[in-house]
Amino acid sequence: xxxxxxxxxxxxxxxxxxxxxxxxxxxxxxxxxxxxxxxxxxxxxxxxxxxxxxxxxxxxxxxxxxxxxxxxxxxxxxxxxxxxxxxxxxxxxxxxxxxxxxxxxxxxxxxxxxxxxxxxxxxxxxxxxxxxxxxxxxxxxxxxxxxxxxxxxxxxxxxxxxxxxxxxxxxxxxxxxxxxxxxxxxxxxxxxxxxxxxxxxxxxxxxxxxxxxxxxxxxxxxxxxxxxxxxxxxxxxxxxxxxxxxxxxxxxxxxxxxxxxxxxxxxxxxxx
Amino acid sequence: xxxxxxxxxxxxxxxxxxxxxxxxxxxxxxxxxxxxxxxxxxxxxxxxxxxxxxxxxxxxxxxxxxxxxxxxxxxxxxxxxxxxxxxxxxxxxxxxxxxxxxxxxxxxxxxxxxxxxxxxxxxxxxxxxxxxxxxxxxxxxxxxxxxxxxxxxxxxxxxxxxxxxxxxxxxxxxxxxxxxxxxxxxxxxxxxxxxxxxxxxxxxxxxxxxxxxxxxxxxxxxxxxxxxxxxxxxxxxxxxxxxxxxxxxxxxxxxxxxxxxxxxxxxxxxxxxxxxxxxxxxxxxxxxxxxxxxxxxxxxxxxxxxxxxxxxxxxxxxxxxxxxxxxxxxxxxxxxxxxxxxxxxxxxxxxxxxxxxx
Numbered sequence: 001x002x003x004x005x006x007x008x009x010x011x012x013x014x015x016x017x018x019x020x021x022x023x024x025x026x027x028x029x030x031x032x033x034x035x036x037x038x039x040x041x042x043x044x045x046x047x048x049x050x051x052x053x054x055x056x057x058x059x060x061x062x063x064x065x066x067x068x069x070x071x072x073x074x075x076x077x078x079x080x081x082x083x084x085x086x087x088x089x090x091x092x093x094x095x096x097x098x099x100x101x102x103x104x105x106x107x108x109x110x111x112x113x114x115x116x117x118x119x120x121x122x123x124x125x126x127x128x129x130x131x132x133x134x135x136x137x138x139x140x141x142x143x144x145x146x147x148x149x150x151x152x153x154x155x156x157x158x159x160x161x162x163x164x165x166x167x168x169x170x171x172x173x174x175x176x177x178x179x180x181x182x183x184x185x186x187x188x189x190x191x192x193x194x195x196x197x198x199x200x201x202x203x204x205x206x207x208x209x210x211x212x213x214x215x216x217x218x219x220x221x222x223x224x225x226x227x228x229x230x231x232x233x234x235x236x237x238x239x240x241x242x243x244x245x246x247x248x249x250x251x252x253x254x255x256x257x258x259x260x261x262x263x264x265x266x267x268x269x270x271x272x
Numbered sequence: 273x274x275x276x277x278x279x280x281x282x283x284x285x286x287x288x289x290x291x292x293x294x295x296x297x298x299x300x301x302x303x304x305x306x307x308x309x310x311x312x313x314x315x316x317x318x319x320x321x322x323x324x325x326x327x328x329x330x331x332x333x334x335x336x337x338x339x340x341x342x343x344x345x346x347x348x349x350x351x352x353x354x355x356x357x358x359x360x361x362x363x364x365x366x367x368x369x370x371x372x373x374x375x376x377x378x379x380x381x382x383x384x385x386x387x388x389x390x391x392x393x394x395x396x397x398x399x400x401x402x403x404x405x406x407x408x409x410x411x412x413x414x415x416x417x418x419x420x421x422x423x424x425x426x427x428x429x430x431x432x433x434x435x436x437x438x439x440x441x442x443x444x445x446x447x448x449x450x451x452x453x454x455x456x457x458x459x460x461x462x463x464x465x466x467x468x469x470x471x472x473x474x475x476x477x478x479x480x481x482x483x484x485x486x487x488x489x490x491x492x493x494x495x496x497x498x499x500x501x502x503x504x505x506x507x508x509x510x511x512x513x514x515x516x517x518x519x520x521x522x523x524x525x526x527x528x529x530x531x532x533x534x535x536x537x538x539x540x541x542x543x544x545x546x547x548x549x550x551x552x553x554x555x556x557x558x559x560x561x562x563x564x565x566x567x568x569x570x571x572x573x574x575x576x577x578x579x580x581x582x583x584x585x586x587x588x589x590x591x592x593x594x595x596x597x598x599x600x601x602x603x604x605x606x607x608x609x610x611x612x613x614x615x616x617x618x619x620x621x622x623x624x625x626x627x628x629x630x
Contacts, residue, residue: 067496093498105493107486109555118482122498126479128507134474139286142478146285185497 007044010237011252017045019078020189020221021066026075028061035061036072037245043189048215049223050232053242054265059225060102062242063193066223067099068092080188094122096188100178102197102225108167112177115166116152119184120145149184155217156180156210172203176210183214190214192224196231204228208235233257241265291473308462313455321454322527328568329461330522335548335560336472337515342546343554344476345508346488347397351409353541354416355513356520357533358386361426363521364435367448368428375440375447379464379521386517387510389416394509398502401491413542420533436530448525457526464522468515473557475511484508485555516545551604553613562612570597 007016021043028036036058043049051059064070065077071086078084079095098119107115123145126138153159156176161169166177175195182190195211196204208231214220226232232239233253241249241262249255249262256262282288292298316325334352341347362382367375393412397405420426427435439449445456475481483504486494495501524531531537544567552563571593578589608615 069496088500089492089495090498090500093496099496101493105490105496107489107493109489110482110485114482114485117479118486118494118499119497121479121483124479128480131478131480132471132474134478138474138478142289143285146289150285181497 010047014046014216014237016047016237019043020045020080021223022076022078023066024076024078026062026065026072026077028058028065028070028072034245036065038075039240039242039245039247040075041240041247041250043221043223044238046215046219046221047237048211048235049221050236050239051223051225051242052227052229052232052239056244057242058245059242060193061245063099063191063223063225066189067097067191093185096185097191098182098185098187098189099191100175100182100193100195102193104171104174104178106166106174106178106181109165111163111165112158112169112180113149113153113162115177116149116180116184117145119181120149122185123148152180152183155213156183172199172206175199175203175207179207179210179214183218183220186218188221190220190222192222192226194225194227196226196228204231211235289477291477305466308466313459316454316458318454321458323572324569326457326461326527328564329458329465330519330527331545331548331568332561332564333461333465333468333522334516334519334545335552335564336468336557337512337519338545339549339552339554339556339560340472340476340484340515341508341512343549343556343559344481344488345484345505345512346491347394347505347508348402348406349409349512350406350539350542350546351393351412351416352516352545353537353539354413355386355390355516356523356541357416357420357537358389358513359383359517359520360524360531360537361420361435361533362386362517363525364437365426365428367438367440367525371438371440374442375525376442376460378440379518379525382521383514383518386520387514390509390513390516391506394506394513397505397509410539410542413539417533417537432532434530434532435524437525437528440525448529450529452526460526461522464518468518469557469561472515472560476557480504480507488555547601549611551601551611553611556611556613558616559611559613562616566612567597570600 007018009015019042023042024040026036026039027034039062051062053059061070065072068087068089076083107118124141126141130136130138153162156179158173158176158180161173166174169177179195192211196207199207211222212235215222224236236253238251239253239256240247241256243265248265249259282293292301334356338349338352341349359382362385363378366378366381393409396408400408421433427433437448439446439451441447442460446452447456447460483494483499486499487501487504491501520537524536528536548563548567549560551566552561553559574593574596575589578584578592579586
């Protein structure tokens with residue numbers, strides 16, 4: 001399946017732009033184990049791209065390659081027109097890639113507000129002395145960024161838990177706070193690792209709505225991994241299907257659904 | 273009923289992020305400052321200065337420093353005594369080498385030198401964590417004490433191997449040396465403790481503090497959202513050592529007057545300050561002061577009760593005192609592992625509703 005490189009228009013009429021991230025022939029090994037084998041795909045501006053596959057297919061490894069946590073042995077990662085060499089994770093964050101984690105990785109000892117404010121750390125440049133005196137640039141930045149964070153808090157409807165320590169929150173809310181922290185960085189590319197894992201139907205619906213709203217409001221490009229097939233097919237514009245570290249399908253949800261390899265490997269199980 | 277935020281409306285983010293958002297807290301804070309600066313200096317005597325207030329303030333500074341490193345940034349350190357020794361010897365060398373420069377500048381410089389040494393010994397923290405880091409900092413403790421014992425240059429080749437603070441004045445009043453008055457000692461320590469606590473509060477509520485806490489709570493996640501672990505950890509070591517260096521300088525120059533490194537800055541000091549922050553509360557400015565107060569006041573109180581009231585022999589009282597303090601610490605940690613700061617917070621939450629049950 002090939003699409004024009006300039007972008008395309010989705011079924012619901014959203015204009016998708018050019019390539020933001022391109023992965024070319026990625027191979028990732030851990031010792032003798034090949035986690036990802038020769039995979040290529042791209043992520044376009046403004047789209048919701050999903051990576052699906054059975055357990056152990058290499059989805060999370062793929063996401064870790066994109067987020068710079070793993071450096072692949074072979075292949076090239078291109079982001080916004082530049083080839084990305086091996087980088088430290090915090091350098092990748094500075095490029096504008098934010099992510100959430102499958103097992104929530106919030107800072108439990110800090111309040112919701114502080115957690116989300118931490119997401120904006122690359123926007124705050126006040127020097128040490130200014131911070132120590134709480135004067136000038138530090139105070140100004142703090143208040144400006146607080147305003148931006150409050151918008152996200154409103155958007156995700158978590159106003160009432162602003163000052164609660166994250167450790168005390170229930171699971172569903174923690175997931176939402178983690179999304180808020182990733183959004184606070186105003187990322188060019190947002191990676192979501194199983195955003196709906198372990199949620200009940202209601203929470204899943206809320207989360208789906210937030211993901212769609214984020215994409216719609218801020219035009220954020222999103223790449224997500226998810227197990228719930230119904231959710232993936234409803235949310236995403238294009239889907240990559242992985243199995244045993246290989247790519248076995250790539251296209252719109254409808255195309256993927258009718259792909260025989262995919263049905264055999266993954267969807268077929270559901271029909272048995 | 274009286275103590276609550278209701279009715280105390282905030283109309284800007286600046287107001288909302290202030291240190292004491294509740295009005296009653298703010299008043300309490302100003303009242304404590306007024307007493308500390310306005311009344312105590314005029315009524316303080318030698319006993320209160322030497323037994324209670326001066327050691328309390330000095331250890332509060334050291335506890336603040338260790339709390340920044342361990343409580344906020346999550347890096348365990350057993351090198352506090354060694355870093356205090358660096359501060360003490362730095363201020364001694366500066367005082368004797370440049371007698372005309374103000375002692376206050378020397379104390380700050382001693383903090384700066386300790387910060388540099390702290391960064392050096394903080395380098396292993398980039399590779400090792402937890403207990404292993406504690407052992408690495410323990411090496412710093414023993415190495416520094418050995419160094420100051422072994423190299424005569426540090427104690428200016430004095431025959432006893434001790435360092436003795438010469439007399440230095442601020443605005444005409446002696447603040448070091450045997451002629452120092454109680455109010456002078458107290459005021460120097462109070463001003464330092466006040467400024468450093470303010471500094472610690474500003475640093476911990478801003479972005480640097482959030483980076484430290486992010487590293488403490490989950491270092492991998494912190495790195496992925498953009499915290500450079502090298503800079504975050506080393507800045508914590510630097511700031512923490514700056515505080516501890518100043519505490520060491522004050523302990524030697526203002527409080528003790530003369531010191532022998534193994535005795536004044538041994539491993540016991542490292543544990544003492546660590547106990548203070550654990551009892552006071554990790555990751556809390558208030559906890560640093562509360563922990564220092566507990567560890568300084570408890571022995572004094574027990575001594576007064578055992579020797580003064582019960583008329584026990586002094587040596588017996590000294591041993592019993594150690595046992596009681598130890599038992600108190602254990603009991604305390606079982607009852608409230610998050611320290612005095614947590615107890616204080618719980619009390620405040622109760623007070624918000626009092627006298628109503630809901």
